[in-house]
Amino acid sequence: MVSTLRIPRLVVAAPSSGSGKTTVATGLMAAFTGRGLTVSPHKAGPDYIDPGYHALATGRPGRNLDAYLCGTELLGPLCAHGAAGADLAVVEGVMGLYDGAAGQGELASTAQLAKALRAPVVLVVDGSSQSRSVAALVHGFASWDPEVRIGGVILNKVGSDRHEELLREALDEAGVDVLGVLRRTPQAATPSRHLGLVPVAEREPDAVAAVAAMAEQVRAGCDLDALWALARSAPPLTGAPWDPAGALAGAGTSPPSGPRPVVAVAGGAAFTFSYAEHAELLTAAGAEVVPFDPLRDEHLPESTGALVIGGGFPEVYAPELSANAALRAEVASLAAAGAPVVAECAGLLYLARELDGAPMCGVLDASARMTERLTLGYRDAVAVGDSVLAPAGTRVSGHEFHRTRLEPGAGTAPAWGVVRPGPPRTEGFVQGGVHASYLHVHWAALPTAASRLVARAVRPGAPV
Structure with a gap:
């Protein structure tokens, strides 16, 4: 029916x-x-x-x-x-x-x-x-x-x-x-x-x-x-309304047993870009989603086992983000321990070594700066290798929207191979549990991103 x-x-x-x-x-x-x-x-x-x-x-x-x-x-x-x-x-x-x-x-x-x-x-x-x-x-x-x-x-x-x-x-x-x-x-x-x-x-x-x-x-x-x-x-x-639990079941995944890991999601004035369905998918995948504000909070939420840093305007708040050295150090430690960290656009810049000369988290050996050039448009891409977000060969449709430039623009293990538009190129970084990229992807089209992240998240009581 x-x-x-x-x-x-x-x-x-x-x-x-x-x-x-x-x-x-x-x-x-x-x-x-x-x-x-x-x-x-x-x-x-x-x-x-x-x-x-x-x-x-x-x-x-x-x-x-x-x-x-x-x-x-x-x-x-x-x-x-x-x-x-x-x-x-x-x-x-x-x-x-x-x-x-x-x-x-x-x-x-x-x-x-x-x-x-x-x-x-x-x-x-x-x-x-x-x-x-x-x-x-x-x-x-x-x-x-x-x-x-x-x-x-x-x-x-x-x-x-x-x-x-x-x-x-x-x-x-x-x-x-x-x-x-x-x-x-x-x-x-x-x-x-x-x-x-x-x-x-x-x-x-x-x-x-x-x-x-x-x-x-x-x-x-x-x-x-x-x-x-x-x-x-x-x-x-x-037709039936979209349902996060149903989307995960349809993709062949189910929430893992045991304590619900804490997935910290960046918000506040510097990180305003997010799709509501992402938090819903993370919750359905078994996570406890806890927001935090990198401009105000000096520490990650208690028992953070994974981190999501979406888009926004870190370039507007670079001095304030840089001044929060305690939080930057915790983010770097979490990434160094191998916990899942997914960063898009603004999150990518926050993980870099510096942004317009202001020290950032230093997770990525890259430097970012503002430019006059607007980079804008849809992109078709493929995962170059396995990552916390997707297995190698996964094809995605994404969107790019920024006025910044990152040097280098890709790591030795890139996040994506962009196949359209323009000539093929690689971009972003995959290292340990980190997936960082300029590309915004809507997880309703890739629900396994949530389940992969939660499966690798550190659960309460486990060593980080």
Whole structure:
């Protein structure tokens, strides 16, 4: 029997980046939460920062839905998993509606995601510098792919009552519903820097105010009743929700017996990038997951038997991270003892000898520095050798996103062989129990990463 899940849902998309998707999506999440609904927040693509604002708006973890990292077959199950117990799911798109992985058609586009979720699309259109032309623009997006259902438009950056009237008249001629009109509101702005928005963890009081401003802007300018009706028009999602224990069982693994090892997971302002499913998989694999903040905590959590250090902005906090010499020494000792240490991007830099001249943990004989060049994009890679994360030959799809450079970029035992795009190359480090790399990988597509890490973790009472 095929299971179905009735969850009202909307996908918030736009013709291009910069149209106001984050403002509208976050504002909708907060506005509907304010109405007493339980809202499940989701983000298309690999972005870690927007989900932090979504979580602030809803009180639930922001979750990513990425066809490139996880495969199209997991989009619906992961959405259903995240939306368990919710009244409404709101999905913020990525880039323009039909933009996806470079040179690979609709793969990883918002349009592909909307079709996989069978969800109506709310198109956020920047109305500045146009009037009647908006109808041609929206008509083109609505007719390009008949399987993508444009349920209506929210006009953003509208300059005046007269401007709004002209835009509404044009869209009425085109037969497209206007579900909201937003004026320019500086209070709702969120600051950016070299990798996008400043994460919530770094500016929480201001972030709370920004989310509140987004919610008020949406409440004042959007027809929430019409948007709720549109969300409820989505047909049921078919198939079973993703389940971490089920994913591990399907991969042929089960939690080991004995005490649950402590897996310390770095967080705080310097390490804000993570996927919620990683902690869920570690827990299902038998671990006790304990967060810690390398900026504030001078010691690893008690009985730490394995360490996960994800992405973030260590370059912003290099002096503070360096000043916490006690913690750096404990991380180095844990790695030297052979305990599993998995580090991605920011974690890779933290394990290096130094970052912009500031001493780091010294686990890796490599030096990192900031550059002007942005490295960004999906990657296809293969595990060069066996590691705590994957056996040799394992193929993964990942994402790279940084403005730093590491010298050398790979150890004598590299973590990955990157096979696409560009010429083949190796990157990252595998030494002892350490797996460190620039590549972000979503473990929902590689659940055995969690079970391998937990199997090798040091259990309470065992010598480190």
